[in-house]
Amino acid sequence: xxxxHQGETPTDQLSKAEAKAELKHLADAIAHHDRxxxxxxxxxxxxAEYDALRRRNATIExxxxxxxxxxxxxxxxxxxxxxxxxxxxHPHPMLSLDNAMDENDVREFFKGVRNFFRAPEDVKRVEPDxxxxxxxxxxDGLSCSLRYEHGKLTxxxxxxxxxxxxxxTRNVETMATVPKRLEGRGWPHVIEVxxxxxxxxxxxxxxxxxxxxxxxxxxxNPRNAAAGSLRQLDPAITxxxxxxxxxxxxxxxxxxxxxxxxxxxxxxxxxxxATDPHSKLCHGVEQVLAFHRDMAAKRAxxxxxxxxxxxxxxxxxxxxxxxxxxxxxxxxxxxxxxAQQAQTIVRAIEVYVGRRGxxxxxxxxxxxxxxxxxxxxxxxxxxDEIKDKDVRIGDTIIVQRAGDVIPQVVGVVRERRxxxxxxxxxxxxxxxxxxxxxxxxxxxxxxxxxxxxxAQAVERLRHFVSREAFDxxxxxxKHIAEFWQDKLxxxxxxxxxxxxxxxxxxEGWGETSARKLIAAIDARRDVPLDRFINALGIPxxxxxxxxxxxxxxxxxxxxxDAMEAAGDESGAAWQELNDLHNIGETTAADIVSFFGExxxxxVLDELEKELRVADYAxxxxxxSPLAGKTIVFTGTLEAMSRNEAKARAEALGATVTSxxxxxxxYVVMGxxxxxxxxKARELGVKILSEDDWLKLAR
Ligand code: IVH
Numbered sequence: 145x146x147x148x149h150q151g152e153t154p155t156d157q158l159s160k161a162e163a164k165a166e167l168k169h170l171a172d173a174i175a176h177h178d179r180x181x182x183x184x185x186x187x188x189x190x191x192a193e194y195d196a197l198r199r200r201n202a203t204i205e206x207x208x209x210x211x212x213x214x215x216x217x218x219x220x221x222x223x224x225x226x227x228x229x230x231x232x233x234h235p236h237p238m239l240s241l242d243n244a245m246d247e248n249d250v251r252e253f254f255k256g257v258r259n260f261f262r263a264p265e266d267v268k269r270v271e272p273d274x275x276x277x278x279x280x281x282x283x284d285g286l287s288c289s290l291r292y293e294h295g296k297l298t299x300x301x302x303x304x305x306x307x308x309x310x311x312x313t314r315n316v317e318t319m320a321t322v323p324k325r326l327e328g329r330g331w332p333h334v335i336e337v338x339x340x341x342x343x344x345x346x347x348x349x350x351x352x353x354x355x356x357x358x359x360x361x362x363x364x365n366p367r368n369a370a371a372g373s374l375r376q377l378d379p380a381i382t383x384x385x386x387x388x389x390x391x392x393x394x395x396x397x398x399x400x401x402x403x404x405x406x407x408x409x410x411x412x413x414x415x416x417x418a419t420d421p422h423s424k425l426c427h428g429v430e431q432v433l434a435f436h437r438d439m440a441a442k443r444a445x446x447x448x449x450x451x452x453x454x455x456x457x458x459x460x461x462x463x464x465x466x467x468x469x470x471x472x473x474x475x476x477x478x479x480x481x482x483a484q485q486a487q488t489i490v491r492a493i494e495v496y497v498g499r500r501g502x503x504x505x506x507x508x509x510x511x512x513x514x515x516x517x518x519x520x521x522x523x524x525x526x527x528d529e530i531k532d533k534d535v536r537i538g539d540t541i542i543v544q545r546a547g548d549v550i551p552q553v554v555g556v557v558r559e560r561r562x563x564x565x566x567x568x569x570x571x572x573x574x575x576x577x578x579x580x581x582x583x584x585x586x587x588x589x590x591x592x593x594x595x596x597x598x599a600q601a602v603e604r605l606r607h608f609v610s611r612e613a614f615d616x617x618x619x620x621x622k623h624i625a626e627f628w629q630d631k632l633x634x635x636x637x638x639x640x641x642x643x644x645x646x647x648x649x650x651e652g653w654g655e656t657s658a659r660k661l662i663a664a665i666d667a668r669r670d671v672p673l674d675r676f677i678n679a680l681g682i683p684x685x686x687x688x689x690x691x692x693x694x695x696x697x698x699x700x701x702x703x704x705d706a707m708e709a710a711g712d713e714s715g716a717a718w719q720e721l722n723d724l725h726n727i728g729e730t731t732a733a734d735i736v737s738f739f740g741e742x743x744x745x746x747v748l749d750e751l752e753k754e755l756r757v758a759d760y761a762x763x764x765x766x767x768s769p770l771a772g773k774t775i776v777f778t779g780t781l782e783a784m785s786r787n788e789a790k791a792r793a794e795a796l797g798a799t800v801t802s803x804x805x806x807x808x809x810y811v812v813m814g815x816x817x818x819x820x821x822x823k824a825r826e827l828g829v830k831i832l833s834e835d836d837w838l839k840l841a842r
Contacts, residue, residue: 152529155203161586163208164730165502166525167216169589170201172498173523174217187368188521190514190545193552195243195480197523202242210728214678214686219470228377229302229310236395238289238303238338240471241282241454241478247433250455253477254429257457260466260474262785269459273428276458278405279435280392280423282478284449285342285370289395290316292335295326302375306471315374316341318383321390323416331415336395339417343370344447347386364518366449391417392454404458425458436479443481452480465784467791470688485544486519487557488512490537493524493568497576497599500683501592505530505570507541507553514545522551526588527570529553536565574599602628604681608636612687613679614671617664618657636679637750640665673700673760680748683734689727693735695772696724696799700757704748707739720807725790725800769840771797776804778821779814781834792841804829812837 153162174197180187187194198217205212212218244250254272261267269275289309291299300316301309316322319341343351343366351369352362363369373385391412402408406425413419422439426432432455439453457463457475466474492508505524512519522543524530533555535541540560543551574581574592576599581590592600605624609616619639627633632642642665648658671679674694678687685693697703709717713736721732738744775798777789784792789812790800804811804823811824812832824831832840 152200152525155200155207158204158207159586160208160211161584162588163204164211165587165589167201167204167208167211167213168500169498169502169504169525170197170204171213171215171217172500172502172504173197174201175215178217187364187517189519189523189551190484190517193483193519193522193543193545195245196483196544196552199243199245210730211684212728212731213684214682214689214731215684216686219686219688229312229375231304231308232299232301232311233308234289234301234306234395235336238287238306238309238395239468239473240306241476242472243452244477244479245482250433250436250477250479251429253455257466257474260785260788261462262781262788263783266462269462270457271428273430275428276404276406277426277428277432278409278423278456278458279426279432280454280456281420281439281446281450282452282454282480283340283342283390283392283420284365284367284451285340286367286374287338288312288316288341288374288389290322290337290339290389291396292326292331292337294333295331297322297324310375312374314379315376315382316389318379319387319389321388321418325416327416328414330401330411332397332399332401334396334398335401336397337391337412337415337417338393338395339389339391341370341374341387341389342366342448343373343386344388345449346447351385364513388448389418390420392419392423400460403460405456405460405463406458408460426455432479440481450481452478454478465788467795469791483544484514485542485554486512486514487540487542488519490535490539490541493530493535493537495571495575497574497592497597498603501574501594501597501600503571503574503581503590503592505568507535509541509543512543514543514551517545519543519545519551522553524553527583527590528588530568530570534567536561536568538562538565598628601634605633605636605639607681608679609639613675614639614668615675616668618661619664635747635750637747637754640669640751640754669754670756670758672758673698673703676700676755676757677703680738680744682738684731685735685738689731692724692726692799694760695797696774697760699759704739707736708745710736711740719803720805723801723803723805725802768796773798773809774807775800776802776808776811776820776824777814778811779817781812781814781837783834783838789837789841796841810837 158166177187177189177194201217205216205218244253251272254275258267258270258272261270287303289301290297297317299311300313302312303309317324345366348366348369355362363372370387373382373387376382401411409419409423424435426435436453439450443450455477457466463475468474489510490507491510494506494508496504496506498504507522507524509520509522524535533553535553535556540557542554542557544554545551570590572581573579574594574597577592577594577597579592579594579597581592583590602625605628606621608614609619609624632646633639642662644658644662647653647661648655674691677685677693678690693703697706706717706720709715710721712718721727722729770793775793777786781789793800801808804820804827806827808829810830810832811820813821814834821831
């Protein structure tokens, strides 16, 4: 258990129902904090606290893999970019890192790396006590990608949500540590150099002094100052800010330019980039742990903030094979520094309602600086948490940011409790609509029982038009809430029946803007299958699962028919859904029960009248003979572990399922195959040997 969660139920003691409720809660909380951090640049919790939330989410998910939600933070990287800058799609996504909070996590990480490989010559290079690893400080700034074509800087982009960032070229051009032209030799014709934009303490302090004098709000910490300075619409302002850049990675590269991380950093340096001088090539876990201790000791004296260290498998060939798992690489991990704490007073306890009706209590705090971030809110998670810690209004509490993120309440300082405080009474009604709230047996959370509760209805509609769903330009969260309030939109289909005259007559609107909105809505009447499925807001079914379902079922008709047929949980349709690799039983049950609801079916019927859902088109990367195929693995493979094989197949566009059916295209048979091979023969499914597989998977 991480330090940030003292007082919470240890994750290994959570019942399945509690775990499910908590994952739901964590998804909501993390999304909320992501919004504050990325869009408003005003985090309420420290990075440590935030990391602690993500970590708890990951730990619970690891224990209950079938409870992983589709909107899980582990599948998301950050929040979408703010408007004002042109958007740029990263040719290679800019991913995030998983966190290790203690030495044990680090050892587990290296075990995972070793277990990924199977062939003795591979395993030899990844033994935890000798593996070659680059260890680098984890600089606390914001990541940035710099694209060079023929040695010339052509684009600077922020990370954004990892897929799409903001074009900040004109701003990075003003930075002295960003080469406008690459020096030296040997650089690829096209290369995206990635690294951290950050601010050093003296520059940060001077900037804040100036701002204070000018009566402007000061930045809470160097990271916020760096982010705020890079994302200036006027590059002349950025030019005046003391921003620096350290290079530590790369994205697209037209040619391979190094065999190891160590080499790559050397090259980056020779081309004119600054790299962190503390970065060190280590061999084995003990050396990286020593590096962590060493950096923790040096941390306070460094001129810039670091919030941990990063370990990267040094050999780039192994790195390629390890690849990525949703938001983070398998070949790297961030080893964070422990939490920072402070004391403050609870001014109020407020209860919020989330998209699925969960009531979440939040402690409103007397603002306090914890490790450089001003904290004024801390999540109290649920009724039990408040009871267990006995947090009362007026109490002095200890808040903590572990490493750096969502603030946690560690506990109450009893000696400071003023007289006359009373235990907090958790509301039994919804604070938004006043309906009865319930708490189910075995669950930690209270829910609003009103399916028409505005908090939920509006949140669902917001999800429907959000960027990863219908992405309707000009129809933002605010409009949805207003249109809902005025009864212009009740269900998603109403969006497509909006009357332009009624919109034009509204305050702040006119004919042109109304026409524009209707055109933007009309432009979305043809919708890709995966977006449509995601838009429905089925529990545990976010973009990744929606894509998986679309890839498998291909057409809306087929998908809907299959889900309605699957209502009878013993039939072939139910089996087919459950066999999809990565769809756990609870997700399957949630999807099927969504289609079982009469109310939902009515909404779908209405939507079908308004929309054309396009059949799933296999990605054009489908040059691979495996694209669009359904594969089952059986027996032991020699050259790679089952995990690597699955990861490879999915990267090439295939779907991996666990049991053989008539829909299976290939069964890959390793040594000692089980009954799946027999079944494949019976059904006449093509059987591949490990060699055949390796040829296809190249
Ligand atoms: S490697 C695919 N190395 O940490 C992973 N990241 O939590 C590429 N960061 O987004 C990242 N110092 O903003 C890497 N030496 C370092 C880093 C570093 C800071 C940041 C970076 C990244 C975040 C991940």
